Amino acid sequence: MDHWGEIEKLIVARRADRLAERVKALDEQGRKEVAARLPELLKELRGRFDRWDDGLVDYGSALRVAGAGTFGGAAAVASWLYRRDFAPQWDGPDTDVALVLAVLADRPAAWRADLAERLVLRMRVPDDRGMELALALLRETGIEPPPHEPLVAGWVSREPPRSLSDDPLLDHLLPRLFEAQGVGRALQWEKQPQRGWLGALLRAAESGRAKRESLIDGCVRRFLLGGTAIDLRFFVRLHEALDPSPAEAAARARDYLRLLPASPGPVAELAVKRLRACGELGADDLAEAWESLLFRPERKLVRAGMSWLDRSVRRAPELAGLIAAPLASAFAADSAELQEKAVELAVAHAARMTEEGRATLREAIELLPPHLGRRAATAFAGGSVAEAEPAFVPPPLPAAPERAVAFAPPIESVEELVRDGTRSWQAWERRLAGFVALAARDRAGVVAELRPRLIGGPHWTYHLESWDQVDQWFEGATRSLTGTAAAQRAWLRYMPKSRLAAPLRLLLHRAAEILRAVEEDTLPPLLLATPTHSTGHVAAAELVRRLEVIEAAGAKPLAADLQQALLRLPRTPDPEAMRRAARLTSGAGRIVAAWTCPEVAxxxxxxxxxxxxxxxxxxxxxxxxxxxxxxxxxAPTGLPLVDLMLSVPEHSGDAEHRAWWPSMLPSxxxxxxxxxxxxxxxxxxxxxxxxxxxxxxxxxxxxxxxxxxxxxxxxxxxxxxxxxxxxxxxxxxxxxxxxxxxxxxxxxxxxxxxxxxxxxxxxxxxxxxxxxxxxxxxxIAATALPTLLPAPGERPRNGLAAFVALAAAAAEWSGARGEIPEVRAMAARRGGSGLLREIRRLHDLLTGDDGQEG
Known part of the structure; x- marks a missing residue:
């Protein structure tokens, strides 16, 4: 009987449902025949599609069902089921799990258990394609799953069974729920105690199917293992939904104490709540808890720790001997509000402290801002610390680095000319100056070296409507010089017609006039505007020397180059250079001799x-x-590009090479x-x-x-x-x-x-x-404050209290005095927010009332 022919037709027709029935009816010989022919069919089907085509995926279910029902070994079936070519990871969850299970149903129990283990160990992430089949096989076989964290995360990534108590996996996987990585992230959005895994676990605890004590212990154990707030969010919600009684909390008090110093905020808050409720902590445990909380960066936790400390000492004054170290930690808090509260508590309980505790607080006073330090010193040091040096003395301003250094010389070889590009304005200026100087000195030699590099190269630049970047103009100049240009008079054809920012227009005009000079064989021996200093400046004496060289060569300077050079002259006149310029016969010399730096408002x-x-x-x-x-x-200078640069049009237009602009206007x-x-x-x-x-x-x-x-x-x-x-x-x-x-x-x-x-x-x-x-x-801060302070009834901006605190610190360091009306008005408002406290402190400091108590 031709088993294969019928099986092949069903696979090609993608009839996985009918195929499952047919495969189950095969005898042993038929299964071997199909198993032997499947790889050949897969190769044939793969050949119908391109390498990157996903058409083979459409045959995936039929191929999986055929292979699952016919391959002999569990290892072979596991490999076949999740071949990448017809079961890629990105294709989503399997839709044929029931069909695969059906063709596996008559396999021996040990064989299916072996397959289940192999599938589990293949899982890499909770949403792995094979997760559904692996979970189903584990439930069918009843075996203990191998230890594998993605399996646990995959188990909880799916909706829990209607009756979690009846899930065969519960006994095996529930203890691992609190240890496996990825579980917390998979369950981070679980919020409703009546729904999802949160509700399922609570119902299992109520029915006795899961031990309540085990769930609480599991949560605490997970907290102690550590993790981010996201990793632990679900376990916090489960723990709080279980709501341990004071007795249950007392039994775990040491664990809760261990969570206080470094666990994420929600976990530490939970621990504080349970520790305060159990009511059976000894003095040492209380001291440990307070010191852990008051050292934390979260203000909410520090406030909770202070409240706990205050109430405990008021109920049991003998505990005052334990509070010095925690309060000393709070003296270093990054919040003025918390520092003030810590000082308030320290002063309130000072009389009951031991001498050792008072000494601890005396040493910590230097961590406080001066107005709080003086208040604490009055209580703990007889006021002697009030005259102590401030905790921070700002240093003097560092010396300014040299304003400018000498500019690098122009490029001196064709090799360097080709290699260097336009990464920076410095590279561009050196390249431009080098090109002009090399071409003027040895045009034939430059052409001989450049032409082999350009001949036959792409001419895509000439297909553009305009040249908006300087390197396009540079390419045009080199091609014109070497006779490889694809168009003549490019300097006229490719100047952009669109609106350009004035600095960009000057840059392009400088590049365009060099291209024109190459085409018309009028290049000067050198450029005028090449900087002599790193700021972009051109020394007046050097500019005049360049003019002298050009005039001696019988050449004319380029117009845009001259105007850029004028904009780069230092503001301080050089009389000797101007006298030399006046002796030149060219119009450019007369312009330079008469030049004074224009004033611009x-x-x-x-x-x-x-x-x-x-x-x-x-x-x-x-x-x-x-x-x-x-x-x-x-005032207009009569030089069009100079006047354009100094006019700053409202609409600046395109801004290519924007980072170069400061160097074009260094004065x-x-x-x-x-x-x-x-x-x-x-x-x-x-x-x-x-x-x-x-x-x-x-x-x-x-x-x-x-x-x-x-x-x-x-x-x-x-x-x-x-x-x-x-x-x-x-x-x-x-x-x-x-x-x-x-x-x-x-x-x-x-x-x-x-x-x-x-x-x-x-x-x-x-x-x-x-x-x-x-x-x-x-x-800076004093001038910004009137804009930033909220009007009456307006909500303050986030972080404003910290800005006011910075202003106060800067005012104190610089000895500033003088009332700011807006600060005075806000300081008079009613309220006790952190912002108002900072505003009042700043106002007192500026008006001479530093808060020192008599």
């Missing part, structure tokens, strides 16, 4: 747009789209900063904003600083990804060039507008204050 406005209309920044009801809009006022840093302000605010379609490198280049440039520089510095200072921004602030402050009040105003606006997180701004400012800029940080 920059204004920056915050605008909020809604419905196509601009609204005042402070009108929060229309605060949808926020923009920074710069404007500039400068006008506020103008350069104004261009960058359009890219300071976060936009969902732009991943990167202005970074610390641009801020550092602005800090080392010359010229006045104002609102534009301040907003750039404030923005990078509040970016947690840019810790080096603190160095920029310190460097600017060390040169006495930091507009601290304006940085503070922009800080307040950036935080209020959600552009910068309060916590990140605090971190940056605190780092700066601790490294010597405490006086500057105070001015």
């Amino acid at each position: 920059i204004e920056l406005e915050w605008r909020c747009s809604h419905g196509g209309e601009d609204h005042d920044w402070h009108d929060r009801s229309h605060h949808h789209d926020v923009r920074l809009v710069p404007s500039a006022t400068a 006008h840093r506020e103008v350069a900063a104004a261009y960058l302000t359009s890219h300071v605010l976060r936009r969902y379609w732009v991943e990167d904003t202005v970074g610390p490198e641009q801020a550092r280049e602005l800090a080392r440039a010359e010229g006045p600083v104002g609102t534009a520089f301040a907003v750039v510095l404030a923005r990078v200072l509040g970016d947690p990804r840019l810790p080096e921004s603190v160095d920029v602030l310190l460097e600017t402050a060390a040169r006495d060039e930091l507009p601290a009040a304006e940085v503070g105003r922009q800080t307040g606006l950036l935080v209020a507008g959600g552009e910068v997180r309060m916590i990140d701004m605090i971190a940056g400012l605190e780092a700066a204050a601790r490294r010597g800029a405490h006086a500057h940080v105070w001015r």
